Amino acid sequence: MKTLILTASALAFSAGFAMADTxxxxxxxxxxxxxxxxxxxxxxxxxxxxxxxxxxxxxxxxxxxxxxxxxxxxxxxxxxxxxxxxxxxxxxxxxxxxxxxxxxxxxAASAYMALSAEADLMGVVAAQTGTIQADYVAKSGATLLEFATLDDTVAAVKNGEADAVFADKDALAPFVTDGGEFVWSGDDVPLGGxxxxxxxxxxxxxxxxxxxxxxxxxxxxxxxxxxxxxxxxxxxxx
CATH class of the missing domain: 3.40.190.10 (Periplasmic binding protein-like II)
Incomplete structure (x- = not known):
């Protein structure tokens, strides 16, 4: 990936961040x-x-x-x-x-997305590894299925590996469209600060x-x- 330089000036730090050019x-x-x-x-x-x-x-x-x-x-x-x-x-x-x-x-809210509004949210739920959503699913009683990326979690629902995906609602929103295959399931869940x-x-x-x-x-x-x-x-x- 190309390096993206934003400005031409360098700034030196003294406390815990000494002489950082970039x-x-x-x-x-x-x-x-x-x-x-x-x-x-x-x-x-x-x-x-x-x-x-x-x-x-x-x-x-x-x-x-x-x-x-x-x-x-x-x-x-x-x-x-x-x-x-x-x-x-x-x-x-x-x-x-x-x-x-x-x-x-x-x-902001986290949400469940599935192929049906009546999806089993205590079944198999996909979430991205290392997220607060994965931690929530693991503690909820559902079976957590973790993936490296959001796209992988969505694919797991589409191909039947998971009953639903749980993620930031804002990130899932583009997948939930009028007439599309994905819908919201269950209630929104507020997580994090x-x-x-x-x-x-x-x-x-x-x-x-x-x-x-x-x-x-x-x-x-x-x-x-x-x-x-x-x-x-x-x-x-x-």
């Missing part, structure tokens, strides 16, 4: 509309636009790096990139290992800079504008 923004690139790879082979989507603007406001030089979801936290900790901006919900369990900025996407930028616990100055940029985007309405752009007028905003 901040590497880690994402999955396979979770539309949050993040995906476009026809040019570049990271695109809601989080690309949010991340670009955060870097601009924080006066950071940034590049985008993609990584598979199931190893996205270990590779942050090992230094392969400096942030996770990949639709990652803020949870107490994750905060035992990494730190987060304040949320740039408010707490919203989506934030994941960081190593030692990178306190980077966290402060990103928090200030997120605050400014909330105050001027630009985050809400991007949420509406990618998730529609009915999406929850700040």
């Amino acid at each position: 901040i590497r923004m880690g994402t999955e690139g396979a979770y539309p509309p949050y993040n995906f790879i476009d026809d040019k082979g570049e990271v695109a989507g809601f989080e690309r636009e949010v991340g670009d603007e955060l870097c601009k406001r924080a006066e950071l030089t940034c590049e985008w790096v993609t990584n598979e979801w199931d190893s996205i936290i270990p590779n942050l900790l090992s230094g392969n990139y400096d942030t996770i901006i990949a639709g990652m919900s803020i949870t107490d369990e994750r905060m035992e290992t990494i730190d987060f900025t304040q949320n740039y996407f408010p707490p 919203g989506i934030g930028v994941g960081l190593r616990k030692s990178d306190t100055e980077l966290k402060d800079k990103l928090n200030a940029a997120i605050t400014s985007m909330k105050e001027d309405g630009s985050i809400n504008a991007l949420i509406t752009k990618y998730f529609g007028e009915e999406a929850k905003t700040f």
